[in-house]
Amino acid sequence: MRKAWWIVGSSFTFALVMVALLATRPLIAKADETKAPPAEIKVDNFTFGPDTLTVAVNSTVTWVNKDDLPHVIASNDGLFKSKALDTDQTYSYTFSKPGTYAYFCSIHPKMVGKIVVQ
Amino acid sequence: MTKTRLFHSNANGLIEHDHNRDGIDRRGFLKCMAWAGTGALCLIEGGVLKSFALGTRNASQVQSHEVAGRLTFVQISDSHMGFNKPANPDVIGTLKAAVDKINALPQRPEFILHTGDISHLSSPDEFDTVDQILTATHTPIFFVPGEHDVLNDDGKTFRERYAKNSKGAGWYSFDKNGVHFIGLVNVMNLKAGGLGTLGNEQLEWLRDDVKHLPSSTPIVVFAHIPLWTIYPEWGWGTEDSAQALSYVKRFGSVTVLNGHIHQTMQKVEGNVTFHTAFSTAFVQPAPGKADGPGPMKVPGDQLRSLLGITDVNYVQGRHALALVDASLA
Ligand SMILES: [Cu+2]
Numbered sequence: 001m002r003k004a005w006w007i008v009g010s011s012f013t014f015a016l017v018m019v020a021l022l023a024t025r026p027l028i029a030k031a032d033e034t035k036a037p038p039a040e041i042k043v044d045n046f047t048f049g050p051d052t053l054t055v056a057v058n059s060t061v062t063w064v065n066k067d068d069l070p071h072v073i074a075s076n077d078g079l080f081k082s083k084a085l086d087t088d089q090t091y092s093y094t095f096s097k098p099g100t101y102a103y104f105c106s107i108h109p110k111m112v113g114k115i116v117v118q
Numbered sequence: 119m120t121k122t123r124l125f126h127s128n129a130n131g132l133i134e135h136d137h138n139r140d141g142i143d144r145r146g147f148l149k150c151m152a153w154a155g156t157g158a159l160c161l162i163e164g165g166v167l168k169s170f171a172l173g174t175r176n177a178s179q180v181q182s183h184e185v186a187g188r189l190t191f192v193q194i195s196d197s198h199m200g201f202n203k204p205a206n207p208d209v210i211g212t213l214k215a216a217v218d219k220i221n222a223l224p225q226r227p228e229f230i231l232h233t234g235d236i237s238h239l240s241s242p243d244e245f246d247t248v249d250q251i252l253t254a255t256h257t258p259i260f261f262v263p264g265e266h267d268v269l270n271d272d273g274k275t276f277r278e279r280y281a282k283n284s285k286g287a288g289w290y291s292f293d294k295n296g297v298h299f300i301g302l303v304n305v306m307n308l309k310a311g312g313l314g315t316l317g318n319e320q321l322e323w324l325r326d327d328v329k330h331l332p333s334s335t336p337i338v339v340f341a342h343i344p345l346w347t348i349y350p351e352w353g354w355g356t357e358d359s360a361q362a363l364s365y366v367k368r369f370g371s372v373t374v375l376n377g378h379i380h381q382t383m384q385k386v387e388g389n390v391t392f393h394t395a396f397s398t399a400f401v402q403p404a405p406g407k408a409d410g411p412g413p414m415k416v417p418g419d420q421l422r423s424l425l426g427i428t429d430v431n432y433v434q435g436r437h438a439l440a441l442v443d444a445s446l447a
Binding site for chain 2: 070104
């Protein structure tokens with residue numbers, strides 16, 4: 001009996017939260033309604049983690065450099081290129097079209113990765 | 119047939135090694151002296167390679183009779199001004215120690231070659247700091263860029279400051295006391311998955327640059343990334359270096375000086391001696407001896423024994439270049 005009431009109660013709470021979210025959403029993110037949640041790639045010990053990342057269209061991918069040396073994120077075809085990222089600096093790029101985007105570190109070209117946008 | 123020998127500069131004792139040479143009738147030799155584990159002195163004439171421990175009778179004989187050459191210069195590398203991580207929080211201090219080392223050399227160098235990674239992040243402040251520290255050598259300096267010097271503007275700032283009269287991305291050559299020096303750039307336009315790159319424009323320039331030189335001209339090639347494949351998994355090599363070397367193979371004495379890997383290493387192949395210099399900033403692991411090539415923290419009292427400079431002497435008429443790696447300790 002108590003358990004059933006708890007389920008009803010939490011569903012009610014959930015509904016309230018959803019109403020609150022829906023109510024505030026247009027205020028904080030009018031232009032970004034179609035944006036997918038952010039995805040992060042760790043640049044650590046001269047590797048991209050993960051080296052292949054699959055995201056939805058309009059996802060923003062953020063690279064964060066965890067190494068003691070700078071890295072430069074650059075797409076193979078020149079579509080995007082970061083400044084030199086020192087330790088803990090980040091670079092973000094939003095992928096608005098589906099496809100496979102190969103990239104590398106332009107100063108340590110053995111470091112390669114790809115973003116699959118679906 | 120050409121035999122190849124690869125050794126670290128802290129190799130002790132005598133190494134002897136014969137190989138055939140093409141078209142040069144001068145009997146040559148190379149002697150390499152270890153500095154009690156911190157460096158090596160090498161006399162190069164192609165032919166026979168010898169290595170002596172410093173302080174032995176042979177070593178002092180070599181020093182007095184052969185090292186006192188007609189041309190002395192110093193190579194420094196990888197000062198990484200701006201780096202401040204645990205692997206060396208004081209790159210200013212260690213660069214100043216390198217300057218002290220240079221100023222204390224028994225024979226004053228005529229000039230200094232800096233083989234790149236002057237700065238850590240290509241910032242004008244970092245370049246300024248290095249320039250200011252190096253003025254204390256009162257010696258002209260020739261630079262080639264490392265990848266850290268060309269980070270944000272394809273090397274424009276580097277060339278304006280350090281390679282005003284260079285060609286292309288910053289390559290050039292000059293002559294000193296009968297030795298032909300060639301500064302190459304292999305840190306630009308790198309391709310995904312690849313190594314260092316010279317590129318066709320530079321290779322064509324190099325071919326023309328040495329075309330009219332007699333084969334007896336000693337050649338010194340200097341560039342940031344090694345022009346021999348040390349460890350491709352970490353990018354320690356240059357894609358098209360074989361093409362470049364094919365243009366200088368006919369010369370009786372070729373010395374290739376590089377940096378980038380922050381440790382001394384040497385290989386002799388025919389008439390060509392490849393050598394990498396210490397960094398003045400921080401240590402990187404031996405090839406494959408760590409998960410990655412990043413800066414390596416060593417115990418504080420050991421750091422200066424793993425950083426240093428390279429002192430080079432040319433003995434005219436003998437086609438001999440003597441390479442001495444001297445640590446900052
Ligand atoms: Cu990198």
